[in-house]
Amino acid sequence: MAKLILFNKPFGVLPQFTDRGSETKRSTLSNFIDVPGVYPAGRLDRDSEGLMMLTDDGKLQARISDPKYKMPKTYLVQVEGDVSEDGLAMLRRGVELKDGLTRPATVERIAEPDLWPRDPPIRVRKSVPDCWIKLTISEGRNRQVRRMTAAVGNPTLRLVRWSIGDWTLEGLLPGEWRGDG
DSSP states (O other): OOEEEEEEEEEOOSSSSSSOOOSSOOOOOGOOOOOOTOEESSSOOTTTTEEEEEOOHHHHHHHHOOGGGOOHHHHHEEESSOOOOHHHHHHHHEEEEEEEEOOOOOOEEOOOOOOOOOOSSSOOOTTTTTTEEEEEEEEOOOOTHHHHHHHHTOOOOOOOHHHHHTEEOOOOOOOOOOEEO
16 A cells, blocks of 8 residues: 655755755755655745655656646745736736746635744735735646746745645644555
8 A cells, every 4th residue: 555645844844855965954854754665746845835745656646746637736825915806817817937828727815824833934024915815726837836926926925835636734733744545
């Protein structure tokens, strides 16, 4: 039976087990997970938080991470400024990035979610409002969500991946993991 681990990756943690190429020791998955033979199914940037999945099953890893399977990934995103209806419509149609047009996203403005405090906290500017959106994409380009929100004029301040397919972060605090399956 395949091992599947759901992990709530904290901000600042590298999405890999070893830190190559840094003079200073940075936190990695090995600081939290001591399960032999599992590997990340996809990535989540060091400056992003939330759901990462790890498995020892190559086919499952591909189904989760390969864009051809179009597995939906949902993010809770705090952005700078107040996203306009035009901005939301652009995200829903697909946004032109340097590497081409994104697939259409599902997006809605949401109230501030009940999340754990981020460490360190985001930079707050009293003169610039912010808001939260829930964004679901079915591809996974490098830093895609950040590039999409910037393209519509609302740079990302905080990015939390909440779900991948039917798997969610529900009940997991930062740094916690559970086996599934």
